[in-house]
Amino acid sequence: MRPSFKHLFATLLCVLFFVSAHAQTYVISSSSGANIRKGPGTDQPVLAKIPQGSNVKVVERTNSNWVKVSYNSQTGYVASELVTEDKGRNSNNNNARNASASNGSNGRNNKASSQSSRSSSASSSSNKKMGIGLRFGDPAGITFKKYSGNTAWEINLGRSYRWGYRYDDRFYRYDRFDNRKLYDYKGHSAGPTTALQVHWLKHHDISGANGLQFYYGVGPQARFTNVHYRYKYDDREYYESFTDLDLGVDGVIGLEYTFKEVPFSIFLDANAFIEVFDAPGWIHGQSGIGVRYNF
CATH class of the missing domain: 2.30.30.40 (SH3 Domains)
Structure with a gap:
């Protein structure tokens, strides 16, 4: 089930309040x-x-x-x-x-x-330098972070959500299938979507909340989905597959809390993904929560 943005935002505020109250x-x-x-x-x-x-x-x-x-x-x-x-x-x-x-x-x-x-x-x-862990949300998978002072590089790789593309409409938008008199769309199946995010991040301490930082950044994202079409041509049924590739740019904000006594961090983030290819201008919201082991 897709996480609610309102629930994630409420959790983010609760973490901030809890840590600030115990500073x-x-x-x-x-x-x-x-x-x-x-x-x-x-x-x-x-x-x-x-x-x-x-x-x-x-x-x-x-x-x-x-x-x-x-x-x-x-x-x-x-x-x-x-x-x-x-x-x-x-x-x-x-x-x-x-x-x-x-x-x-x-x-x-x-x-x-x-x-x-x-x-x-x-x-x-x-003084952590790197962190690796698990991320839940969109995408859900593995997360890796390399720190350098108050900046960091983050990589997230995992399963993502399909955002309601109507593949019946997309079928006729491809050049070789654009003749509706010749090609009769019968249906499709789509496999899981894989997403790769790369973010450059800037971290800032939150005064009075030791261990808690907020961060923001930007970076590219690529998404892949395998789609299998079923259609008729000249009264014969055919099956054909293609890879739906989405490329774009993320703008991300988040909170990260680093524990003092153990080498772990927890984080919450939200980002807006703006597609550049193959549906330029489409904007999709994503968010996640996770934990990393720091070393």
Whole structure:
């Protein structure tokens, strides 16, 4: 059964809401605050100074030493040891600073150690290079993705839907069958349709939703269907086959969520396929949902 676009869109919104609702907030734990820099390194320019106790949102974990954060509508990099998970004690920060310096220092060190451990485990998924998996929808089959920074190449290969072509009309549109007095169309059968999509994609982080990205892109698509005609000519019945080939261009948008602890991603997408050959100008909607293993 063909998936409903409304159901896929609703699922897309639910995933976005769920991940956003569970995005964690972090706090600057260093007593001297932290510098937010343009890149992950002490040689990078300082964009701003973040005071101690300020809440920041982790956008991406670059490696075990640096995290990409969002603070006051500004995005940059902060040393991971200065960023710890906010446990809801921000309102007591002033009292905590007046407590024993040694106890406060030990607490910050323990948090930093825990944060560093989580960063190491998350970096494997955030630094993924390739992914392969299964796609359900149109087309349904195998999906492969190669990442390069915030761009990617995607290939989807699988079964697709026939979009209601009236092959009885198409029969008479072919030059050798255009004489209706000579050729009497009797029927047809059509095999499964195979679709090949190739997309160039641009990815963007969603602020406050660690691991969730939206993407958009464009690329070619080719579709193949084997059609078998039955017709009469000169009072004799004949069978003939041909391959229905559709070529065109896709425009695609989607959401992709990458898990922190396991090397898997899930995705939802929708695209408009504009035919260039053999029915120029026809526009068809497609959509899908799937999972990839990243390595």
